[in-house]
Amino acid sequence: MARPQRRTVRDIRRGNRAVLLRALYFSGPTSRNDLTARTGLSAATVSTMTADLLGENIVVEAGQVESDGGRPRVLLRVNPEYGFAVGVDVAETHVRVGLFDLEMTERAKVDYMLRPARHDPELVARHILAGVEVVLSDAGVSPEQVLGIGVGVPGIVEPGADGVIHAKTFGWDGVPLGALLRRGTSLPLYVDNGAKTMGQAELWFGSGRGASDAVIVLLGVGVGATIVADGTTFRGVSSSAGEWGHTKIVAGGRPCRCGGRGCLEAYIGIEAILDRAGVTSGGDWEEDLARVLASKSPVVEETVTYLGVGLANLVNLVNPEKIVIGGWVGVQLGESLLPGIRRATAANSLAEPYAATSIVLGRLGPDAVALGAATLVLEEFLNAPQVARITAAG
Amino acid sequence: MARPQRRTVRDIRRGNRAVLLRALYFSGPTSRNDLTARTGLSAATVSTMTADLLGENIVVEAGQVESDGGRPRVLLRVNPEYGFAVGVDVAETHVRVGLFDLEMTERAKVDYMLRPARHDPELVARHILAGVEVVLSDAGVSPEQVLGIGVGVPGIVEPGADGVIHAKTFGWDGVPLGALLRRGTSLPLYVDNGAKTMGQAELWFGSGRGASDAVIVLLGVGVGATIVADGTTFRGVSSSAGEWGHTKIVAGGRPCRCGGRGCLEAYIGIEAILDRAGVTSGGDWEEDLARVLASKSPVVEETVTYLGVGLANLVNLVNPEKIVIGGWVGVQLGESLLPGIRRATAANSLAEPYAATSIVLGRLGPDAVALGAATLVLEEFLNAPQVARITAAG
């Protein structure tokens, strides 16, 4: 029952400005005339507001297009160089830092390898801060031009300014990554779970584009999901919503590395798939998985069934318009098995919600986590295109 | 990415009016002074707005309270007789119609029994329409005073004006109940799933009060859930979100009446519990269940475990602040077994989200479905306290 409370007449301007900017951003080059139609605002308002935005250099002109018989339309677009966003992917084996312009074109990136078992928080923080400096100088961008730094990490991120992280598999329990980073930078920081940032990327720029109720699942070493309700990522009361990988699909079943039994991840996480297939990994999981898939072992069919059960539970519970399967395992499975995955999902879900859902593969590849992290910055920019706050994403 | 688009200066007034009215409604008798603090609005705005509301008779004075040394505060409250709401519960065995004032005090009610297997939509519609007439005349309320009719039904309700219902267990597939009712009344109609209306009732007036991220589960013949995110009931793209009963907790497990296997309902639905305990029902399920619970059969412990698994999946996926267990089976189980249910849930969920959740019993009893249905009308009234629309709830 916590409802938003709006107030003054000034909020209208801010809100409408955000509406206009979003329309401009997602419709590409657009004339003022189109914008009145798209936003529902009057021509007068669009005129004054675009004048403001042009004056602030947030928006720039982008050519003209003649209209039959009358004055040609002037096209406008968001200035992709008005500002930049840093996106960071903290994963089990590496830290990747990317610099993106406002169109989310990657301008520079840098990777730091992590020794698989050692994840000293200080070291990770140093890598990130160093990475930011590197990508800025590589791209010739000054820190003042950067609107913020988004960071995608494994595990659960507490809401709050310190960006406190709990990631059992990572060996982090209560690491205040946000606070560590703030010692080295004054830029706005947004820390969020990596599955969520990936989901955000697929939702805004990938296969989920345009959906307002969607689930983006991440299949990799871990298994997670981003649940999007009415255009907003669903976080729950302590930002840990979407822990799909540890929902139980076989009560009392296979043991999971989380300590529980029968978790979805204990069936379709990469380690579980290889284990069920009796493969002792040679070190390259992608290759191992490819071999299992080629083997026509019954394990493949079982995996599809388990995944279908997991997806069906999401269909029943969330009733999404779209399910996007991402993560490298997800894409590798999906490429050959998508029809079977759809069948298995249909077999385990109710007819009405299943009929409303389309199941598709993600299309952003492994950089989606960093891109999505940068998107946190973009989102803030589009919502309040001048007042950037220095907080962790909650 | 579907964001609300706001526009003119007039929307502010409407929005602030709703904020004020909500504050007034949920804080009981309150002075204008308190309202400025509660709503964040200026004293000036509160003053003019309350003057309007008093003039329209939506708000009335409710005594005074002296303040140490100064002018006494005049208390205001929503006029409980400004309007009335009808709430209807369409269940497997009966149709219940209740008339509520704005404080949700029941002023009259009437029941119609349904022969268990026969659910002619026309008959149900006739019962509802007749029931409305009966409760109005019993309470001496004229139709003009009624703000709307809320109806809670089993199954999935399509979004849209016709209130089309799909309820397999009820024998309804595509029944346009809303359209049937509109032939007999011109009052605003809100049709929604009964588990959701019950959830709404517990959220607003029962154990869920004050929570903004919550799940209200309904355990009865069927098993369902209402997921509340940020104060709003989560419906999904085709309004069927929350079909928790048919999520799978044992892939390939017990057959369920939905046609699937391993559904939660196939373990903790009342028929499943009795079946697993080997009880052939004597007709009174409540008594049967009481006997099973008293028997200390291992089935009891198993039931707790399965319920815990189902709840744990909600904890992991939704990360709610509160889980309310409702429905008659839920309450009967919970009364003696709540600590065990909590333990089973903890054992099957991740530590962080579990720590953020409290699991409690519902406290509204069997009338919650009708009350919640009436609450749909109340909600509309609080959001737009003069313009009532004639549509089905989507």
Added chain:
DNA sequence: CATCTTAGTTCAGAGGCGAAAACAAGCACC
């Protein structure tokens, strides 16, 4: 070059909010 068409800008007016001044209604103390 006059006219038509479409795009974009300017202006006046209405409605809304908040700060502060004004007003109201008690209490305390002389």
Added chain:
DNA sequence: GGTGCTTGTTTTCGCCTCTGAACTAAGATG
């Protein structure tokens, strides 16, 4: 009882935002 103090409520006034309508801009057409 009068005077000042305290607190609650209303009124006044200035500022902000939006919109409709009039107006300007810029091209096409014949």
